[in-house]
Amino acid sequence: MPAAPADGPWEIAFGPRPGATVRVPSDAGAADRWAAAVALGGQGRYAAAAMLLDGLRRDPAVAPAVAAHAAVTLASHRRQLGGHAAARRLDAEALARAAAGPPSVVVPGGLLTAAAAHVDALVGLAADALGTGDLAGARRLLDRADAELSRRRCREDAAAWRLPVRLGWVAAELALAGGDPAAAVRAAADADRRASGGRSSRHRVKSAIVAGVSRASWEPSTAPAALVELDALAAEATRLGLLPLHWPAALAAADLADRPGVVQAAYGAPEGGPEGPRIWADAQGPASHGRVASHPPDGGEHPSTRRSTGSPDATRTALPSDPPRQPPVDRDAARNANDRHRNRSSDAPNGTVSDAARRRHAAARTLSVLYSRSDPTGRRLMGESAWIPGWHAVT
Secondary structure (H helix, E strand, O other): OOOOOOOOHHHHHHOOOOOOOOOOOOOOOHHHHHHHHHHHHHOOOHHHHHHHHHHHHHOOOOOHHHHHHHHHHHHHHHHHOOOHHHHHHHHHHHHHHHOOOOOEEEEOOEEEEHHHHHHHHHHHHHHHHHHOOOHHHHHHHHHHHHHHHHHOOOOOEOOOOHHHHHHHHHHHHHHHHOOOHHHHHHHHHHHHHHHHOOOOHHHHHHHHHHHHHHHHHHOHHHHHHHHHHHHHHHHHHHHOOOHHHHHHHHHHHHHHHOOOOHHHHHHOOOOOOOOOEOOOEOOOOOOOOOEEEEOOOOOOOEEEEEOOOOOOOOOOOOOOOOOOOOOOOOHHHHOOHHHHOOOOOOOOHHHEOOOHHHHHHHHHHHHHHHHHOOOHHHHHHHHHOOOOOOOOOOO
16 A cells, blocks of 8 residues: 655644645545645645535545545534534535445555545534534434444544544533533543544644543643643644644633633732743653643743643643644645735733733634635634634734
């Protein structure tokens, strides 16, 4: 089976450099175009991704397994912009396409299977139901996805490892929405453990975000540690070019910063006063039991938080160690004239960690960038969504 090139779309979509320039050659095959769309979506370049995904869905020559994955991916992007109802139609389309043709196609590193697309679509439908307030329907769909994951032959899929990770994310969010934070912690910890064993920075960062939020919801005493980690994850998401993960991490951190005494406990700042130096993640590998340290610009260091897998109040990070510097964006490949909008969402005056309001402002600025990178449908969904906070006036 062919190996994925070091700078190819598969490596960017599922590897340690998710912010690298995505190039789509004119002769790229359908599976490579799908991987490129996944990579572009991870960077928040939704318009460029939608162009590729719509092309795959509309081309009758594309294998049903690939077209099904394209529909699932576009559904995920719509959902990230608050369009759960729009995503539900695409996930349903993916189910139908997954059953319509040959079971797999050869791709770098393995196969792209209809079985995996089927499970992915069920997980997506569960997330769609959760987003529209149908918790019972979400549970039924997630149970079906779990059963299908065990029954179907998904192990051959080149990205099969991500199916239980995505299932864990939705299971944790569903448990939180249903008022069961202990179950959320278990589901998030399982997803975090699985993602930590892989190479995908995108999955590792999101899993760490979900795990941190779940722990803080289960045990309020972990909120200071969770605030430190979420600040680090928000900064890391920006550094890696993962803007769709920056704003939820920043908003979650803002919610924790609103709790009395949390900022003081996290950074040693006097209550109501300025917070400590801006956090700089000292990220270690997944099995290092390293520390997440706060390095201010003056070279000093705040007390670090040691990882631990055995204690629910321990802060843990699943970030890759010292990835290369992100290269400039190839706008021709992205085909999006709006990408000139430079993101400065993680900036804070005087190099300080922002307070809750400033964290929300940073999230809103990131959302403004994502709006500029979205197609007309995505922009409409952002404007209509009750899940996306107010951001339109942010400059």
